[in-house]
Amino acid sequence: MHRVRPAINYLEREACNASLSRAGEEFVLNFERARLIRLGQGSLADRVEHIAVTEGDGAGFDVRSFEANGGDRFIEVKTTAYGKQVPFFVSQNEVTVSQNYSDHYHLYRVFRFRDDPRLFTLAGTLDCICNLSSIQFVARIA
Secondary structure, three states: OOOOOOOOOOOHHHHHHHHHHHHHHHHHHHHHHHHHHHHOOHHHHHHOOHHHHHOEEEEOOEEEEEOOOOOOOEEEEEEEEOOOOOOOOOOOOHHHHHHHHOEEEEEEEEOOOOOEEEEEEEEHHHHOOOOOOOOOOOOOOO
């Protein structure tokens, strides 16, 4: 007997993920502004920028924030409704940007987002702070 599996609506799933991603980025924007204000850097807090919105997804990071000394902090946000160990996708561009700006690059992992949002941060290149596995290739006819 052949069992029919229900069709998966990938567009709906992607829209849901985009919504979750955007909500996580907004969470980090607020977190960063509050962090800078606590550090007495209100003028820097006013300059925190949602790069994923102002420049698009191709920048290689989602949020531009600052260190207490005014130096750049480039933040890639990865959000999940589940636990902090759930794997996530990164693009080749995100890896490359993390390598090019390793002294300024931070991964913010937002987890348990829907129930009790938490986050932790890691600094440096994605290939050093994460175990990366290739799962997709571009193929061209030879």
